[in-house]
Amino acid sequence: MSSDPTNIAPIDEVVVIGTGFVGLPLALVLAERGTQVYGVDIDENIVDAINNASLNFSSGEFQTRLQNETVQANLEASTEPTTGDAFVISVPTPLQEPSKSPDLSYVEAAIESILPYLDGGELINIESTIPPLTCEQHVVPMLEDAGFAPGEDIQLAHSPERILPGNVFEEIVTNDRVIGGINSKSAQRAAKIYEPFLEGEIYITNLVSAELCKLMENTFRDVNVALANEFALIGEDMGVDMDHVISLANKHPRVEILYPGIGVGGHCLPVDPWFLNEVDPEHTNLITTARRINDKMPSVTAKKIRRAIAGYDTPKIIVLGAAYKPNTYDQRNSPAQEVVDSLLLDGYDVQHYDRHVDGMTYESLQSLLEKIHPDVVVQLVPHDETTHEINELQDWLTTNDIELIRFGEAKTPTQPLSEL
Numbered sequence: 001m002s003s004d005p006t007n008i009a010p011i012d013e014v015v016v017i018g019t020g021f022v023g024l025p026l027a028l029v030l031a032e033r034g035t036q037v038y039g040v041d042i043d044e045n046i047v048d049a050i051n052n053a054s055l056n057f058s059s060g061e062f063q064t065r066l067q068n069e070t071v072q073a074n075l076e077a078s079t080e081p082t083t084g085d086a087f088v089i090s091v092p093t094p095l096q097e098p099s100k101s102p103d104l105s106y107v108e109a110a111i112e113s114i115l116p117y118l119d120g121g122e123l124i125n126i127e128s129t130i131p132p133l134t135c136e137q138h139v140v141p142m143l144e145d146a147g148f149a150p151g152e153d154i155q156l157a158h159s160p161e162r163i164l165p166g167n168v169f170e171e172i173v174t175n176d177r178v179i180g181g182i183n184s185k186s187a188q189r190a191a192k193i194y195e196p197f198l199e200g201e202i203y204i205t206n207l208v209s210a211e212l213c214k215l216m217e218n219t220f221r222d223v224n225v226a227l228a229n230e231f232a233l234i235g236e237d238m239g240v241d242m243d244h245v246i247s248l249a250n251k252h253p254r255v256e257i258l259y260p261g262i263g264v265g266g267h268c269l270p271v272d273p274w275f276l277n278e279v280d281p282e283h284t285n286l287i288t289t290a291r292r293i294n295d296k297m298p299s300v301t302a303k304k305i306r307r308a309i310a311g312y313d314t315p316k317i318i319v320l321g322a323a324y325k326p327n328t329y330d331q332r333n334s335p336a337q338e339v340v341d342s343l344l345l346d347g348y349d350v351q352h353y354d355r356h357v358d359g360m361t362y363e364s365l366q367s368l369l370e371k372i373h374p375d376v377v378v379q380l381v382p383h384d385e386t387t388h389e390i391n392e393l394q395d396w397l398t399t400n401d402i403e404l405i406r407f408g409e410a411k412t413p414t415q416p417l418s419e420l
């Protein structure tokens with residue numbers, strides 16, 4: 001795709017619709033570099049928090065950036081949209097349960113909400129992860145019904161976000177960016193949004209390719225975690241430490257097995273593969289099987305814990321870890337929570353803590369254990385800090401007759417063969 005870049009109108013004002021995990025970092029990095037940003041969210045608490053620079057996210061980096069003077073001068077939030085050169089849509093795209101069909105109502109509501117502010121010449125750029133053909137089959141007709149000619153008087157692009165929760169402010173700048181456009185001019189105008197801060201490359205394509213690309217990335221990861229989980233289950237049946245075998249297999253120059261875990265959580269991996277299944281169920285056998293393997297892991301984990309504590313009459317259990325993965329506070333679709341819910345349902349006495357999750361944290365692990373006197377400590381999420389604390393307390397736990405059960409990366413440090 002090519003068009004004369006000198007014809008591309010500048011983007012001085014960006015309206016970000018949905019200022020959550022994806023929309024807010026974009027709003028912040030744009031405002032830091034001098035773009036006038038208007039953040040729009042239907043959640044008044046978020047709007048107030050942005051305007052008062054008083055976010056209660058556990059990640060201090062959001063707060064620090066929000067308090068920056070340049071950001072304060074360039075970022076304003078509201079529950080209602082306004083006019084601007086570009087509208088970035090970063091609202092949720094969850095699944096409907098139990099059908100696992102995509103719920104596009106947020107994207108549709110977001111588009112609907114900006115229609116009164118379009119007057120010709122604006123760009124709409126969707127960052128939300130969307131099923132293939134959403135732009136063509138949902139967004140384009142909405143714009144046409146409102147009297148616009150997408151691609152002509154309104155530009156339309158899809159630039160899926162790829163930031164890794166936990167490393168957001170680095171990846172938003174350094175990741176390469178794929179931008180699909182309804183035409184070349186739309187894609188190139190969307191690129192203008194990112195130019196003020198992006199260090200990665202921009203790759204221009206069409207709308208459906210950008211939609212598919214994002215889904216394929218997360219599906220690739222999900223399927224590969226499922227493979228690691230399946231290997232781990234084989235190892236367990238055979239009484240072999242598969243973390244160790246995986247580390248050996250990964251010495252092959254073309255093998256990179258991921259790590260088995262207690263399940264796949266978060267906002268995206270458990271969701272996005274189903275978007276592919278929705279459009280082509282005939283060709284998503286491997287993908288849906290992988291999803292089911294990963295979905296089964298919390299109950300497999302709960303079963304392992306039950307087996308390990310079968311010798312206690314009424315064990316008092318402390319579980320450490322509630323976030324969906326290490327070193328984050330995000331609890332969305334958390335496998336750890338599912339494991340705990342399953343144990344609670346069995347009637348076990350479980351107390352649940354997580355260093356990074358508001359309302360679940362504790363001062364020091366040792367004083368917590370001294371207060372509660374548990375029989376068993378289960379580490380479900382290997383946050384670095386928690387792993388460090390537990391490693392420091394190993395001898396103390398043994399002396400105090402507290403059994404330790406660990407899952408995830410922290411369980412088995414990779415041993416060189418010479419030490420086996």
Ligand SMILES: NC(=O)C1=CN([C@@H]2O[C@H](COP(=O)(O)OP(=O)(O)OC[C@H]3O[C@@H](n4cnc5c(N)ncnc54)[C@H](O)[C@@H]3O)[C@@H](O)[C@H]2O)C=CC1
Pocket residue numbers: 017018019020021022023040041042043046090091092093106109110113127128129130161162163164165267268
């Ligand atoms: N969480 C992540 O790290 C990543 C998420 N994504 C995708 O980005 C999209 C957004 O995800 P998150 O930011 O995590 O969700 P989120 O739930 O953190 O934020 C979405 C925000 O949109 C607001 N909202 C909903 N409807 C609205 C409307 N009509 N107008 C204005 N605001 C509205 C919500 O109140 C919420 O604050 C999803 O499609 C997700 O799959 C993509 C990459 C990474």
Ligand SMILES: CC(=O)N[C@@H]1[C@@H](OP(=O)(O)OP(=O)(O)OC[C@H]2O[C@@H](n3ccc(=O)[nH]c3=O)[C@H](O)[C@@H]2O)O[C@H](C(=O)O)[C@@H](O)[C@@H]1O
Pocket residue numbers: 129161162163164165217218221225228258259260261262263264265266267268269324325326335
């Ligand atoms: C392809 C890819 O790496 N996508 C990223 C992913 O972020 P997310 O935090 O969901 O991914 P993650 O770190 O793989 O974690 C997902 C889940 O998978 C588990 N997990 C992950 C890797 C692994 O080897 N074993 C494992 O069990 C994690 O513990 C977690 O429960 O999804 C994000 C998204 O789309 O929201 C995306 O922006 C990120 O770049």
